[in-house]
Amino acid sequence: MKEAGRTKSGKGNMIESKDLVHEYSRRDEDGNITGIIRAIDGVDIQVKPGDFIAVLGANGSGKSTFAKHLNGLLFPTEGTLYIDGMDTSDSTNALFVRQTAGMVFQNPDNQIIANIVEEDVGFGPENMGVPTQEILKRVEESLKEVGMFEYRRHSPNRLSGGQKQRVAIAGIMAMRPKCIVLDEATAMLDPVGRKNVLGTVLRLNKKEKITIILITHYMEEVVQADYIYVMNKGKVALEGTPGEVFREEGKLEECRLTAPQITQLVRKLRKANIPIREDIFSEEELIRSLLLFKKNGR
Amino acid sequence: MLRDITIGQYYRADSVIHRLDARVKIVGTILYIISLFTFSSFQGYAVSVLFFGIMVTLSKVPFSYIVRGLKPILFMLVFTAALNLFWTPGTTIVEIGMLHLTWEGLYKAGFISLRLILLILGSSLMTLTTTPNQLTDGIEHLLRPLKYIHVPVHELALMMSIALRFIPILIEETDRIMKAQTARGADFESGNIARRLKNMLPILIPLFVSAVNRANDLALAMDARCYHGGDNRTKMHPLRYQGKDILAYGACVFYLVVLGIIVRI
Structure with a gap:
């Protein structure tokens, strides 16, 4: 895939959202719109390359809707969102956006496509049309990076939740993204699995300089983030370093979160x-x- | 209990047969099965059994393992054999009431049973030595010409492999739902068939809902990983014929030729 000739903007930020709005419309059986829900309501977020950013929010705060925008799975109703300088609302950018910002989802079982670990990791590069030799190299490197290389020939069904999530991360890494979005990727894991996945992500951030967007409602996970955005009712209610955010006890409570x-x-x-x-x-x-x-x- | 079910009973071993290209094995098996129907003489069966014996030895799969494949058709086997034994007209050996056991019947029953057994064993040898992935890959390649008449071959193969991936997950889910319903007093064991089927409803509905949700999630995850159909896609393990595959095709042709000569004589 070529990237040349694409217009770039967004002030050199990895993610640049300006007045981002997303509305879901509720429809009745005949397809008439019966109501509009504003899931995201004027969000401004800037993320520099190499940052580790956390987006915190209780259920229904709009954080997952925001995550889906970062990957071009949803398009803004109003406002703009640039990923590495590419406008996500331009559908010709979709494949490039997805290649730049990889996404790890919540349910480990529902995002593994192949019956063998290494073939699943190769799925992304296969879709991108990467030559065979290069795929094999990338799969090996990615599996080693997440510490799952010895399981390469296993069936995903025999792995634990944390191991499956690490395979999913390897699947994203094999696409050589600049940014990884984790959409509540640890929510279904046990404490050990959660720790392993977070450790892997942190290492990728420090060693490979990959921008990380961690979307979660677990406070304990965001301690190591460089910067935190707290979302409530579709808006950014609070932002700052972990220290600054945790100090705001009252505001956190308003967002249905606790330090x-x-x-x-x-x-x-x-x-x-x-x-x-x-x-x-x-x-x-x-x-x-x-x-x-x-x-x-x- | 439900977890133990495996589809496509692959037997892990390192043998020539295991390493063969899936396409050779599929084509070879089909040829073998067709060849079984082209003759009805002892010499012909001798050649077929010999050929099968060589393949089993080469595959390093224990024979007892292959024979297990016959279990599900045991009843059918006995039934057809019995029908042929007693209902074929000819010279009677023994007479039990209405039933006449004839020489011709014995002969025919033997042939048909042998044919059925070889048919089942031959195809189990293929599934035992080929992983489900290799099988779908092989089928995708073999059906490729159908693309020209707009059959979505790539999509069908992908659907097959996704189905294989989700069978164990859905089985586990069924198990979980059943236990949850049993814990709340559901009864799946008693009553007649109609009643039992009706009792299955509280299992099927949540299972369908969950399957649809999973499909939705999976579609999103595939989108996120740049899936956009079969165009411009590369393969991590492309199927490529090697020397041994050509040799295997040669062996199949050799078998057919020998069979032809022996049967003619």
Whole structure:
């Protein structure tokens, strides 16, 4: 696929959305429109290449609708969305957009197409018309990157949920995207699977400089993000670094979300006059600073 | 329990037959099955059995494993044999009431059973040595000429392989729904057939709903991975004939020629 000659705009951002609006119309049996639901209502988001961005939101906040726009699966009703400079509302861009921003979905079973792991990873490149030798190379590299190479000849049915999601990520990686969108990709996994998938994603972000958009309602997952957008009722209700966002307890509650347990605990400890830093997000860090306080404090 | 069902009982082994191109195996099996119907003499069967024996030895699949394929048709086999034994007119050997056991019947029953057995064993040897993926790939290639009369060959093959992928998932789902309904007092075991079928309804409806939802998800996921039909698509494992495949075609032709000569004599 050639990319030359495509008009680019979007100020060099990986993702640039301006006043993005998406409306679903509800229809009755005869196809007449009976109501319009605004799932996304004027969203402005800019993501620089190589960033790790989290989009937080409770059910029905519009975060999944937004995710589907990033992949050209839905088109904006109003406003514009540029992915790596390409206008997603131009349907001739669709294949290029999907190649640039790969998408991992929620249900691991429903996104694996082939009966053998390596053939599933090869599905994307096959569709793009990549030559056979190059596909084999990419499949091997991608499976090694997500740590699933030894399972390449297995049937996906015998893998755990976390392993299946890693295969799905490998399937996206084999398309050589600049950006990966994870649409609640960890929601159906057990804690171990979730940790493995997040670890894989984080490594791809740091090592391969791939832009990550993590869409989730788990607060604990967004701690390592560079920047967080919190969505509520189709709008961006809150944005900032994890520290800035978690501080806004009241606003989070309005969005039907709560700060991570660690943050809540830190807040309570500080209220009880224990002088520890506010921006502690991990268990180990908290234990370390508490031990330090015990040694030096009194 | 339901999880153990496998479609296309592939037997994993490393043999010449396993490594053959799926197309050779499909064409070879079809030729073999047709050849079984072209003669009815002992010499002919001797050649067929010998040829099959060589293939089994080469395939490294244990013979007991292949014979298991006969289980489902055991009843049919006994039934046709019995019909032929007693209803063929000719010289009577024994007479039991109305039934006449004749020499001709014995002869005919033997032939027909042998033909059926070889037919089933021959095709199980193919499914035992070919993975479902290779099979769909082979079928796609063989049916390619039909594209010119606008048969969607690529789409049909893709549908077949997706169906294979989702069979275990849907079986597991059925199992789960059944348990959930049993836990709420549903009864699938008692009553006559009509009643049992009616009781299956609470299983089928959720299963259909879930299957449609899954299909919707899968279509989105395929879109997201740039699927846009069979045009401009490349293959990760393209089917390419190699020396051994040509040799295998040669072996099939050799078998047919030998069979022809033996039967004529």
